[in-house]
Amino acid sequence: MADAKVIRVGDDYDVVIGHGVLEQVPSLVPDGALRVLIAHAPVMTAVAESLAEQLTARGLQPTLAALPDAEAAKTSAVAAELWSLLGEQGFTRSDAVIALGGGATTDLGGFVAASWLRGVPVVQVPTTVLGMVDAAVGGKTGINIPEGKNLVGAFHPPAAVVCDLDLLRTLPRADLIAGLAEVVKCGFIGDPEILRLAADPDAATDVDGDMLPELIARAVQVKADVVAADLKESSLREILNYGHTLAHAIEQVSGFAWRHGDAVAVGMVYAAELASRAGMLEPSVVEEHRKALQTLGLPTAYDDDSAGDAAAAQARWEALRTAMGRDKKTRGATLRFVVLTEVGEPTRLEGPSEELLRASYDAVVG
Template sequence: MAELARVRVGTAYDVVIGRGILEAAADLVPATATRALLVHSGALPEVVARVREALDARGVRVVEGLVPDAEAAKTLAVAGDLWSLLGRESFTRTDAVVGVGGGTVTDLAGFVAASWLRGVPFVNVPTTVLAMVDAAVGGKTGINTAEGKNLVGAFYEPLGVVCDVDVLATLPERDFVAGMAEVIKAGFIADPRILELVEEDPASARGVGRHTVELIGRAVAMKARVVSQDLREAGLREILNYGHTLGHAIEQHAGYTMRHGDAVAIGMVFAAELAHRSGLIDSALLARHRDILSLVGLPTTYAGAPLDALLVAMGRDKKTRGSTLRFVVLEDLAQPTRLVGPAPELLQSAYDSLGTTA
């Protein structure tokens, strides 16, 4: 078991990355717990069985919280079903919630834990690249509404996060690659070595390869550094939303049928175009966005909706202040900044560029 990052935000919790370590999740559940709600979608029965057996061995009675797969899990109705289950099972503040699955499951499990009795302990066991480097780390929990993604939620820290890299071998390549968008994002905003590793060995960004553990570890460590300084997104943490303002709008317009990483990849190209057209970055850094994303098979073009339709969703983005849009952009590699209230013609020009390959 190898600890690669410790997040310190008032209390400390570990993000543990290793191989064959699923059972470590049971060790993070408080010794006082007599029950654990095991939230999962049923997609990985062998993984869930190992966590369940480890909890059983600890003398913790497992209550099954089976939820829908993907974004269908992150609804008020599903959260309500889990609250009802917790009530029927008489869960107290000394019991725990364990989320096993992708980012939607860990987001939901964390939100249910944060809101039941105003907070019960929970542990994250992410099973996708995206969940390991993004959703399961940093204390953000939430559900979606018809008006937008993650508009209802809470900042609530887990007791710990267990990332078993062996589980990633079960992922379809498209899902693995989509998760790597968040890793590449970390490279652009803070850790250029990530970009170099992807350029040296693109295969490690398409499946478990010689640099995959390091890529995930670097992305987790970057997020840990940011979150430890700004848990509640008062300023610095906004940089983690690079590519997300347009990305979330695209996801909403598509009814959450597009992979999050694919939408974020498009959003990063859009942010780079905004920065380039504002005179902040040169053409080489702009081109590097398209080159690296294309190298691993992520999309860099989009023409699925008129900009006006996406601006409505962008207006609900958490970074928006009043009616003023704010975008995380770069002023150089690993030097993120904010572009506040860009002119409509700049937005349109940058968006139009997404319909082309250069």
């Protein structure tokens, strides 16, 4: 096993990043646990079975649960199935959950752990770039409901996070690239060096090279620093939602046909357009957004499938606007956006006019 990088999140837990670090997972299950639920993405069945054998060898009693793929896992029905399984297996407060999969899996697994007996330990094992740099780190857990994404959830810091880069070798390239949107986000809000490094798309997407691990570690460090200062998103942590207000709306309105990272990429350009049109950000930085994202193969425009149909375009905008109104940052009827005043300097834009919202949207429609 190559040397692993360990990033501490406050005083709470470590994020272990490296090749071959999956073998550390059994030792990171908290002392006192006997039963361990391994909630895993369907493509991780073989890895989950191998992990179960390692846990058994340590005297633990693993239970495997294959989840639906992607966002289909993040429902109250799936959570209820896991709660029933935990009850049937007699899980106590000292037992633990391992979430093995992408961001949807770690969101769901963390939520089930947070809600079972009002909280049992969870070890997050993200298997995608998105999961490693975003979903698994920070203690945000949740599920979706028809009215919006992540509207039901809890803050529940994990016992540990293990990011084995070997697991990225089987990740479809489109998913790997989509995950890099969250890396680029961290560059814009907190570590501009990320943007310089990510300007080499071949190196940035090479799982066996040196650049991708560096980008992942830098993005995790940005998030760790923010989360350590503001676990429950009372203020500072909102900057991690840069680009997410429109992104979550796009995901919901599309029935989650859009990848999260792709939606975040468009959402960041939208936020930059908002800030620029509000006189807060130089237009050159808006173009810097487009260039950084396009270089990696990420979208910078939203294709709403209504070209030439004014009524359909208006209906789509109204659906997105309604969805944005349910964003977690909204207070009362006031929309609140994370925006930049320059690269690395995030702030908030509160209550932008409907004209500004629509004009910025028109600027990102493909």
